[in-house]
Amino acid sequence: MCDFSGRLIAWLDQELSLDEAADVKRHLQSCEDCQRDLDSYQRVTGAVQSLCDATLASTELRRLPRWVLLAGTAVAVTAAAALLLALPRAPMEEPPVYPTAAVAAAANLLEPTPAPVDVPVKKTHRRHALVPVRSQQNLNGVQSERAIRIVIPAEAMFAPGAVPEGITLLADVSIAADGSAQRLRLRP
């Protein structure tokens, strides 16, 4: 074994005097055994250091999802609650807004339909007052449970001047409270 091997670590730790450090450095340039030992030592301790870093990072990474999960759950629950409270009311309380004058004019072609929320609830059925409106008679006498009714005239469906002559289509869509389209039909 080389005489200098015992001093290699002290040299690495900078615990030698300047003269001793210079000796070790000079020796390292000429001694292959010491070079190999030092190289092996640094590679192993470096690898262990990387392993320790990765282990710590992994445990910290594993701690993170708990917070993220809690915060995410809280946000999701709040958002879901807000949606549940807000969604059913908005479409039922306000009648649909027709964007253009043509749509409004065409809507007038239809027989007036009562707004879904305006359906009177008889006092005798008071205990069912919170139950959604069950049904109402539509133009064709079909029973349907609807929340929104949208009627689009042909003028609004085609570009200006592109409406085929003699066609006055009306798209009649009913959307239920759960968002499903209950009826979609075209009326001449």
Place this chain on the structure above:
Amino acid sequence: MSDDSVPLALPLLRFAADTCEATTLYRELRKPLLRYLVCLGLSSDEAQDVVQDAFLRLQRHLASGRSQDNIRSWMFRVAHNEARNRQNSYHRRFGEPLGDKIDFVADDATPERLVLEKEKFSRLAKAIQLLTDAERECLLLRAGGLRYREIGEVLGIPTSTVGDTVDRAVKRLAEKCNV
């Protein structure tokens, strides 16, 4: 008497100096301590507890007027002893390979490199399990940046023994892991 203000001013100055020193120490030592404890086998929560306890003890130690030449090795010793006291965690740790816990490699790693790194870590961790307790502790403390003299203070063994133990551990790992 001109010295009247001294009894009041000194504790205040000392408190301010201690607080500043404690903050600096916390920043410097927290992560190395956590890393050592996690590598010894403590869970992240346990390691956090031990580190907090160690800093509280340091504060009490300094507040009682006692000095400490090498605070780093003192803190590692406190943390190491506390980890030893938590026998359940300590033994649980050595029952399972350390490498299986690793699921973190550098962000820029390609999938191939990720697999290779994980394999390397796993192999190294298994080899570390096969070392003796003293070899493992010396090696982990050395990887934590402690000098041989400091490792000797932490473990209560002579510096020359630390040198021999680390050398032995390095040779065994180099043979088994080809690192």
